[in-house]
Structure formats: C-alpha cells, structure tokens
Amino acid sequence: MILKIENLSKSFADNEVLKDVSLTMDKGEIIAVIGSSGSGKSTMLRCINGLVTPTSGKIEYEGRTGMVFQHFNLFPHMTCLQNITYAQVKVLKRSKEEARRKAEELLSLVGLLDQANKYPSQISGGQKQRIAIARALAMDPEIMLFDEATSALDPEITGEVLTVMKKLAEKHMSMLVVTHEMGFAREVSDRVLFMSEGKILEEGAPNEIFEDPKSSELKSFLKSMIRL
Ligand code: ADP
Numbered sequence: 001m002i003l004k005i006e007n008l009s010k011s012f013a014d015n016e017v018l019k020d021v022s023l024t025m026d027k028g029e030i031i032a033v034i035g036s037s038g039s040g041k042s043t044m045l046r047c048i049n050g051l052v053t054p055t056s057g058k059i060e061y062e063g064r065t066g067m068v069f070q071h072f073n074l075f076p077h078m079t080c081l082q083n084i085t086y087a088q089v090k091v092l093k094r095s096k097e098e099a100r101r102k103a104e105e106l107l108s109l110v111g112l113l114d115q116a117n118k119y120p121s122q123i124s125g126g127q128k129q130r131i132a133i134a135r136a137l138a139m140d141p142e143i144m145l146f147d148e149a150t151s152a153l154d155p156e157i158t159g160e161v162l163t164v165m166k167k168l169a170e171k172h173m174s175m176l177v178v179t180h181e182m183g184f185a186r187e188v189s190d191r192v193l194f195m196s197e198g199k200i201l202e203e204g205a206p207n208e209i210f211e212d213p214k215s216s217e218l219k220s221f222l223k224s225m226i227r228l
C-alpha cells in the first residue's frame with residue numbers, strides 16, 4: 001500500500017466539501033477520479049499534497065508526492081531546464097550537475113530535450129504541461145497527482161500529454177488522476193473513483209464503472225460526458 005486515506009473531511013466555513021472519504025492505493029496503481037465540477041476532486045488531491053489542511057481524518061504515505069495542475073504553474077522567468085533543476089538544488093540539495101543530468105533525462109522522457117533552453121512563453125501549452133510533468137518527476141515522487149492536466153489544452157494537443165501520462169503508467173508510477181478524459185480513465189486506469197458531493201459514491205474497475213453504473217448520479221454524469 002502506498003497511500004491510505006481514512007475518514008477525510010474538509011469544510012470551507014460551513015461548506016462541507018469532503019465527507020468522510022476513505023481510500024487505499026497500492027504501489028503502481030493508476031486511479032482515475034471522475035465526477036462533476038464541485039464534487040471535491042481537487043480538494044482531495046490538495047489535502048493529499050498538503051496544499052489544503054483537512055478538517056478531520058488521516059492521510060498516510062511515504063516519500064513525496066508530485067502534482068500537475070490544470071494551469072501548468074511554470075516559473076515564467078526560468079528556462080524549461082531551470083524549471084526542472086531549481087527545486088532539485090534548493091530542496092533536495094542536489095549538485096547543479098546532478099540536477100542537470102536528471103533534468104535532461106526527464107526532458108528526454110517527455111520528448112522535449114530540444115526545448116531545454118526556451119522560456120515557458122516560447123513553447124506551446126502541451127509542451128508546458130510536459131515540462132510541468134518533468135518538473136514534478138524531478139523530485140522523485142512516490143505518487144503523482146494530476147488535477148485535470150489536459151483540461152486547459154486544445155483537443156488536438158491533449159494527446160501528447162496523455163501519451164506522457166501513459167508512459168508513466170507503463171513504468172508503474174503510482175498515479176491519482178483527476179480527469180475528464182473518459183478514454184484515458186477507461187483504457188489506462190486500474191480503478192475508477194466517481195465522486196459526487198464530497199463522497200466517493202462508486203468505485204471499481206473501469207469496465208464496471210463505465211458499463212454497469214449503479215447510482216443515478218453516475219449514470220447521468222456518464223451521459224453528460226458522452227454529449228461533450
Ligand atoms: P472539483 O475539483 O471536483 O471541481 P473542488 O474540490 O475544486 O471540486 O471544489 C469543491 C467545493 O469546494 C466547491 O464548492 C468549491 O467552491 C469549494 N472550494 C474549493 N476550494 C475552496 C477554498 N479555498 N475556499 C472556499 N471554498 C472552496
């Protein structure tokens with residue numbers, strides 16, 4: 001087991017956004033999290049990586065988490081290479097040379113070694129997101145959290161980011177992926193969680209969730225996704 005969440009709840013003022021969520025994740029597991037906007041998906045990820053403090057409950061994991069956001073959040077004044085080396089040197093105290101070697105390895109994994117010295121403003125959205133993935137991986141996370149990593153991208157660009165995510169899945173990276181890409185959830189994930197109003201309402205293998213939804217909420221959510 002790589003992650004264990006027990007009875008996680010989170011309220012913002014009197015708005016209870018997460019309600020008693022429990023979840024365990026195995027090493028190497030790919031979990032897709034689906035659900036309507038406002039159902040608490042981002043808040044759950046943010047509680048896991050410490051950006052949000054839970055109101056109650058317990059979250060346990062070893063090592064680090066890496067997170068990829070919808071809006072890349074690259075440092076605009078740094079080159080792609082510097083974006084990837086910065087925290088390695090600052091936080092992990094790696095030597096500049098070591099950080100650079102690691103960054104080049106990851107740039108090559110995401111297919112962007114040739115863009116190393118460009119600034120974020122000089123590359124496309126899909127490329128920015130691939131740099132953001134490389135930057136997160138540079139910290140050697142045990143778990144990668146993706147929060148709608150392709151939602152801000154044009155449809156023809158999402159493929160290149162999904163391809164990188166699939167590559168990570170093939171390398172058995174443990175991944176918790178909030179996504180509206182039902183194809184990705186279906187084909188790549190081991191397990192799908194459906195969140196509704198702050199709860200995990202259904203969870204199961206992709207074929208169970210997509211072929212045999214139980215709740216009226218999941219049924220209508222899946223219908224709404226097909227219409228898109
Ligand atoms: P999702 O990612 O599924 O769209 P979120 O976790 O972003 O859902 O949001 C769930 C609910 O929590 C929403 O009603 C949202 O307005 C509220 N919320 C999220 N973050 C905050 C915050 N920092 N302060 C107040 N309310 C928040």
Ligand code: MG
Binds near residue numbers: 041042043148
């Ligand atoms: Mg969200």
